[in-house]
Amino acid sequence: MNQKQGPIGVFDSGYGGLTILEDVRKQLPQLDYLYLGDNARAPYGNRSFDMVYEFTRQAVLYLYEQGCPLVILACNTASAKALRTIQQVDLPTLDPDFRVLGILRPTVEVIDSLTKSRHVGLVGTPGTVVSGSYPIEIHKLFPDILLTAEACPMWVPLVENGEYDSEGAAYFVRKNLTHLFEQDPEIDTLVLGCTHYPLLMSQIKRFVPKQVKIVSQGNYVAASLKDYLHRHSDIAERCTMGGSCHFLTTESEYKFEESASLFVKRNVKASHIHLG
Numbered sequence: 001m002n003q004k005q006g007p008i009g010v011f012d013s014g015y016g017g018l019t020i021l022e023d024v025r026k027q028l029p030q031l032d033y034l035y036l037g038d039n040a041r042a043p044y045g046n047r048s049f050d051m052v053y054e055f056t057r058q059a060v061l062y063l064y065e066q067g068c069p070l071v072i073l074a075c076n077t078a079s080a081k082a083l084r085t086i087q088q089v090d091l092p093t094l095d096p097d098f099r100v101l102g103i104l105r106p107t108v109e110v111i112d113s114l115t116k117s118r119h120v121g122l123v124g125t126p127g128t129v130v131s132g133s134y135p136i137e138i139h140k141l142f143p144d145i146l147l148t149a150e151a152c153p154m155w156v157p158l159v160e161n162g163e164y165d166s167e168g169a170a171y172f173v174r175k176n177l178t179h180l181f182e183q184d185p186e187i188d189t190l191v192l193g194c195t196h197y198p199l200l201m202s203q204i205k206r207f208v209p210k211q212v213k214i215v216s217q218g219n220y221v222a223a224s225l226k227d228y229l230h231r232h233s234d235i236a237e238r239c240t241m242g243g244s245c246h247f248l249t250t251e252s253e254y255k256f257e258e259s260a261s262l263f264v265k266r267n268v269k270a271s272h273i274h275l276g
């Protein structure tokens with residue numbers, strides 16, 4: 001049985017997972033992390049199930065080969081479209097001691113304590129919304145919650161291109177949120193179901209009614225991972241503790257370093273890798 005020891009792998013299609021990584025590192029600073037952004041093939045949001053599964057599988061295998069005992073899919077699109085198949089089909093034959101976790105479940109678990117009206121809104125990529133994974137997970141736990149989802153195809157490209165404070169971003173954010181709240185004015189909790197969206201927070205706040213709670217995933221995912229490691233000492237013991245963080249990208253490392261520093265507000269060093 002393979003008992004790998006190494007950093008926690010954090011995967012996203014691009015830069016969005018950095019928002020999750022930042023919050024995870026705040027709560028678990030002692031651990032080592034290896035971040036992989038598939039920037040060359042991002043965004044995933046408009047891609048088919050098969051493509052998202054195949055790309056995510058390649059990334060997970062790569063992180064496994066680097067020695068990660070555990071990988072977090074810090075991407076809603078990958079969590080919605082690829083996680084279950086990877087867990088059920090790939091992991092049992094690859095290595096039953098290797099773990100891959102997603103970020104939908106930790107997000108869904110907190111909704112119950114936040115909504116009073118039981119009307120919840122979700123914004124996400126077309127892939128996440130069309131997959132239906134959020135309503136499925138929510139209704140498993142809280143069948144009385146009414147979820148209204150809005151696909152926002154332009155938000156990730158705006159963020160990936162550094163346009164999150166522009167008037168162009170304001171136009172698309174207003175358009176999608178107006179449509180969402182027209183469909184259900186009783187929404188009192190809005191889930192940002194995409195790891196890129198915290199970067200649009202100042203725009204989102206402009207167009208969301210004041211009383212609505214905005215759920216950004218990072219802190220909840222971090223708390224859930226902390227709890228998971230607490231409950232699974234066999235996995236926790238295989239996560240190395242040097243406090244380091246390395247970055248991998250399928251795009252140019254220079255481009256990644258320039259853009260990533262906008263997400264994490266400090267300089268990062270990245271290495272280029274090829275997937276597929």
Ligand code: DGL
Nearest residue numbers: 016043044045076077195
């Ligand atoms: N950041 C990813 C998510 O949370 C998706 C971005 C993309 O479309 O690639 O859904």
